[in-house]
Amino acid sequence: MKVAVLGYGTVGVGVCRMLASARGLSLGPVLVREGKATEPFHVTSLDDILADPAVEAVAEVMGGIEPAFTYAARILESGRHFVTANKALCAAHGIELDAIARRTGAAFLFSAACGGGVPFLHNLALAAESDSIRSLSGILNGTTNYMLDAMQSSGLDYGGALKEAQALGYAEADPTADVSGLDAMRKMQLGCAVAFGRLPQTGAACEGIEHLTAEDVKDLQARGLTCRLITRGRPAGKSVSAYVEPTLFPSGAPECSVRKNYNMARYVGENVGPIVLMGQGAGRFPTASAVIRDLSCVLQGQRAMFPVGCSAVEADNSGEEHPYYVRLSPADSRRLPIAKLLSAGESVRAVTEPVSVERMHAIARIIRKDGGDLFFAALEE
Numbered sequence: 001m002k003v004a005v006l007g008y009g010t011v012g013v014g015v016c017r018m019l020a021s022a023r024g025l026s027l028g029p030v031l032v033r034e035g036k037a038t039e040p041f042h043v044t045s046l047d048d049i050l051a052d053p054a055v056e057a058v059a060e061v062m063g064g065i066e067p068a069f070t071y072a073a074r075i076l077e078s079g080r081h082f083v084t085a086n087k088a089l090c091a092a093h094g095i096e097l098d099a100i101a102r103r104t105g106a107a108f109l110f111s112a113a114c115g116g117g118v119p120f121l122h123n124l125a126l127a128a129e130s131d132s133i134r135s136l137s138g139i140l141n142g143t144t145n146y147m148l149d150a151m152q153s154s155g156l157d158y159g160g161a162l163k164e165a166q167a168l169g170y171a172e173a174d175p176t177a178d179v180s181g182l183d184a185m186r187k188m189q190l191g192c193a194v195a196f197g198r199l200p201q202t203g204a205a206c207e208g209i210e211h212l213t214a215e216d217v218k219d220l221q222a223r224g225l226t227c228r229l230i231t232r233g234r235p236a237g238k239s240v241s242a243y244v245e246p247t248l249f250p251s252g253a254p255e256c257s258v259r260k261n262y263n264m265a266r267y268v269g270e271n272v273g274p275i276v277l278m279g280q281g282a283g284r285f286p287t288a289s290a291v292i293r294d295l296s297c298v299l300q301g302q303r304a305m306f307p308v309g310c311s312a313v314e315a316d317n318s319g320e321e322h323p324y325y326v327r328l329s330p331a332d333s334r335r336l337p338i339a340k341l342l343s344a345g346e347s348v349r350a351v352t353e354p355v356s357v358e359r360m361h362a363i364a365r366i367i368r369k370d371g372g373d374l375f376f377a378a379l380e381e
């Protein structure tokens with residue numbers, strides 16, 4: 001099968017190199033920007049790709065929502081298979097692209113969009129066909145895991161950990177999507193769509209790691225707790241709960257052993273029980289290998305990852321409850337039901353009564369809107 005590639009950056013170069021030796025696949029034209037063509041196989045217009053009748057599939061690794069969405073729609077309308085690593089595109093327009101693919105008989109696969117080389121969505125899609133998936137969770141962002149690990153094992157502050165992650169190529173020049181939890185949330189949106197047939201397009205709760213300080217880390221370590229950025233999803237009535245938040249684990253918990261830029265993804269099936277996958281969630285070749293795996297699945301006849309009838313829903317986090325570790329001002333602490341005061345002074349450190357995710361995130365938004373400073377993390381029981 002001749003495969004065209006859109007984008008020749010970090011992942012694109014990896015996909016092109018792997019296509020040279022992948023069984024049953026061959027490299028077709030590769031789209032680059034106008035004026036950037038350096039190889040004989042480079043083209044600068046999608047029309048050049050669509051004009052080649054030998055191209056049966058296209059791998060999109062440009063990133064961004066536009067023009068990726070317009071290109072994806074044209075490719076699928078032409079009956080060609082479309083495989084992508086682009087989580088932003090799939091979270092925003094996956095349902096529309098799935099509908100076009102089903103109409104034209106083309107494949108729409110995107111397992112590289114969540115977990116890079118970790119075959120999470122791939123296995124989840126298979127598992128969801130034969131088992132009822134109860135819940136999803138995991139460490140789905142390697143950049144923030146690297147930063148949290150560096151803060152906890154090397155004593156770096158937030159700024160130092162971010163600089164180190166950027167120097168190693170794990171964090172982008174603009175790290176907002178990673179550190180705010182948005183990148184992990186997009187992955188969970190796709191996980192919920194694949195596992196439950198419900199894509200939580202609005203209402204998901206997203207707390208990143210930007211408010212964690214070196215002082216917080218010291219206090220948590222003194223209490224034997226390790227912080228990880230955890231993303232969760234599960235059915236909630238006709239909707240799903242979907243949220244990202246810092247979470248604290250006692251030493252010895254499996255999450256504590258996920259170091260550096262690694263990912264850990266977990267699903268629980270009614271019959272199979274918990275399944276955990278771990279590996280490199282990003283990087284040129286780990287991510288390219290997932291794109292190539294999707295193309296091999298197309299050769300074997302796979303056409304979709306979303307279940308039939310997958311629809312957009314508003315996330316409902318009102319039924320998910322945890323006690324939270326909080327650090328905030330004495331005045332702001334009165335907005336929360338405090339179960340245990342850990343320390344008092346200019347800032348209060350405390351553990352709350354079980355509070356719903358919806359309420360905790362809403363209170364945090366109010367405190368910050370009023371100019372207050374707050375760190376919160378769920379306590380894993």
Ligand SMILES: NC(=O)c1ccc[n+]([C@@H]2O[C@H](COP(=O)([O-])OP(=O)(O)OC[C@H]3O[C@@H](n4cnc5c(N)ncnc54)[C@H](OP(=O)(O)O)[C@@H]3O)[C@@H](O)[C@H]2O)c1
Pocket residue numbers: 006007008009010011012031032033036060061062063064067085086087088112113116281282283284287
């Ligand atoms: N990097 C990873 O480890 C990783 C892991 C999982 C998923 N992904 C996903 O994979 C996709 C690609 O990521 P990446 O890290 O490879 O990004 P990247 O290094 O920035 O590469 C993207 C390439 O696409 C090109 N491009 C962008 N828009 C284009 C357009 N309209 N026409 C032609 N070329 C265009 C860019 O050119 P310019 O540089 O000129 O803009 C760049 O060369 C993203 O969706 C990302 O979320 C990446």
